[in-house]
Amino acid sequence: MSMKFRVLKNIIKQGFQGMWRNKGMGLASITSITAVLVILGLVFIIILSLNNLVVDTKDKFDEIQVFLEDDINDEQISTIQNRLENQNGVSSVTFQSKNEALEKMKNDWGEEGYLLEGLETNPLPDTFIVKLKDIEYADEIAEDIKDLDGIDEVQYNQDIIEKLVLVANYVKTGGMIIVSILIFVSIFIISNTIKLTVTARKREINIMKYVGATNGYIRGPFIIEGVLFGLIGAMLSIAAVYYGYEYFFNTVSDRLYVLFTIYLVPPTILLKDIMTIFIAIGAGIGALGSLVSLRKFLNV
Amino acid sequence: MIKFINVDKEYANGVKALSNINLSIGKGDFVFLVGPSGAGKSTLIKLILKEENPSSGRIYLNNMDITNVKNRRIPYIRRNVGVVFQDFRLLPNKTVYENVAFAMEIVGSHPKEIRRSVPTVLGMVNLSKKADCYPDQLSGGEHQRVAIARAIVNNPPVLIADEPTGNLDPDTAWEIMKLLRDINRRGTTVLMATHAKDIVDAMQKRVIEIEKGVIVRDEEKGVYEHEI
Numbered sequence A: 001m002s003m004k005f006r007v008l009k010n011i012i013k014q015g016f017q018g019m020w021r022n023k024g025m026g027l028a029s030i031t032s033i034t035a036v037l038v039i040l041g042l043v044f045i046i047i048l049s050l051n052n053l054v055v056d057t058k059d060k061f062d063e064i065q066v067f068l069e070d071d072i073n074d075e076q077i078s079t080i081q082n083r084l085e086n087q088n089g090v091s092s093v094t095f096q097s098k099n100e101a102l103e104k105m106k107n108d109w110g111e112e113g114y115l116l117e118g119l120e121t122n123p124l125p126d127t128f129i130v131k132l133k134d135i136e137y138a139d140e141i142a143e144d145i146k147d148l149d150g151i152d153e154v155q156y157n158q159d160i161i162e163k164l165v166l167v168a169n170y171v172k173t174g175g176m177i178i179v180s181i182l183i184f185v186s187i188f189i190i191s192n193t194i195k196l197t198v199t200a201r202k203r204e205i206n207i208m209k210y211v212g213a214t215n216g217y218i219r220g221p222f223i224i225e226g227v228l229f230g231l232i233g234a235m236l237s238i239a240a241v242y243y244g245y246e247y248f249f250n251t252v253s254d255r256l257y258v259l260f261t262i263y264l265v266p267p268t269i270l271l272k273d274i275m276t277i278f279i280a281i282g283a284g285i286g287a288l289g290s291l292v293s294l295r296k297f298l299n300v
Numbered sequence B: 001m002i003k004f005i006n007v008d009k010e011y012a013n014g015v016k017a018l019s020n021i022n023l024s025i026g027k028g029d030f031v032f033l034v035g036p037s038g039a040g041k042s043t044l045i046k047l048i049l050k051e052e053n054p055s056s057g058r059i060y061l062n063n064m065d066i067t068n069v070k071n072r073r074i075p076y077i078r079r080n081v082g083v084v085f086q087d088f089r090l091l092p093n094k095t096v097y098e099n100v101a102f103a104m105e106i107v108g109s110h111p112k113e114i115r116r117s118v119p120t121v122l123g124m125v126n127l128s129k130k131a132d133c134y135p136d137q138l139s140g141g142e143h144q145r146v147a148i149a150r151a152i153v154n155n156p157p158v159l160i161a162d163e164p165t166g167n168l169d170p171d172t173a174w175e176i177m178k179l180l181r182d183i184n185r186r187g188t189t190v191l192m193a194t195h196a197k198d199i200v201d202a203m204q205k206r207v208i209e210i211e212k213g214v215i216v217r218d219e220e221k222g223v224y225e226h227e228i
């Protein structure tokens, strides 16, 4: 064993001892870190799920429907089609006659399709279904064509997507603010915990300095103590978030809210994501908390 | 071994603790540092330990210029100097053995070496039987002997003692002095700040006297006070 390694072993040993001696306040530190990470986990789950929802919705709604007037003639139809095909951001233009539209509706309604049999006239209009590369183009296109002869109405779902994105952004921002505040609080609690150890060991630290202990040797144990608190908090919160979420996910799936479940992150994928993030943040909070208290108390 | 060249020390609050200090202490010397309270003895020691930096002048330890060194290097400088204080500074929750071993652990000594050196040093200070005692089970003299054992266990070339007998009765003080003399005879340079007149007078060693931050006397085989 080299000298450096023995010194390192000593430092780590002292870190564990410090944690053990300080378990009362340590509990507060661990609790606060666990709380931060659990909340971070919830925010994380909500953001991921909302993201899925937004992506999926964008896919589904990246089209506009152009409803045509009833008395439209073929020439007008081909003018409109031409105009549509030459717009920016259009990937395809499909014409759906009013009869096709009715057939499609009957199919969609399935069992209840017979209800449509009784109609005397077909109330559905001829329609162009314009697939877009991105829903962003919708406004521009709608503006351009809405006054053409033969167009009754242009319809698309820009709103719902905008609202979703807005909600997702609120959740992101709000979540990050809450998590930041909590991280700050945890760092404060950890630094106070470490301060207790530092104070308890002030004499020892002073003597260590006279005997020629390096700053690293003196600080190491405290940083390890803080990191250990952080890691324990990370483990607890990973377990809490993973098992809690898995339970929720299974309950939702079991009740066959399948529509809802497809937007949720699968628990195993979540576990992979949060493992590294939580461990890094937990250890980071611990180390930072120690450093904050050491900066004040250990100036040689 | 220790050399001061034109050293001044003014504390941040404006107190001028040392002025134009010039001294040179050779390897294996035994030197008393005397002078009234507030003269600047402890300040001089702090400069050697790099607890304080001089305001001007240069300080050498072990032929190394330690006037301006990076904080990072200070621990390594201190490993050349064993220190003993008036108030012993032992760790109450460690045994005598552990208090000494601790100094070796810090510098990363091999456990085997620790197991060999600590009993040897405890034997030198005559505390082999108390190895497993805690400090509160020791007398004042025993406290100081543990502190000395801790100061010399890493074999520093210099031992500095700031009033090591200040808290001890005369008989015990003499035990400690004999111990320091033995350590010095084994080749360790010893610098000791003290107010113990009878000890200084009896030891017949070099005496450096400081008054109001200035060296007023530096003589071989000196005594505590000026002969007027």
Ligand SMILES: Nc1ncnc2c1ncn2[C@@H]1O[C@H](COP(=O)(O)OP(=O)(O)OP(=O)(O)O)[C@@H](O)[C@H]1O
Binding pocket: B011, B012, B013, B015, B016, B017, B035, B036, B037, B038, B039, B040, B041, B042, B043, B044
């Ligand atoms: N950290 C400090 N900051 C400011 N002034 C200080 C500091 N330490 C000591 N002094 C001042 O420096 C002067 C020298 O003090 P020092 O402790 O060196 O004296 P001393 O000779 O060791 O005295 P004593 O025999 O009482 O131990 C005193 O006037 C003291 O008040």
Ligand SMILES: [Mg+2]
Binding pocket: B041, B042, B043, B162
């Ligand atoms: Mg003093």
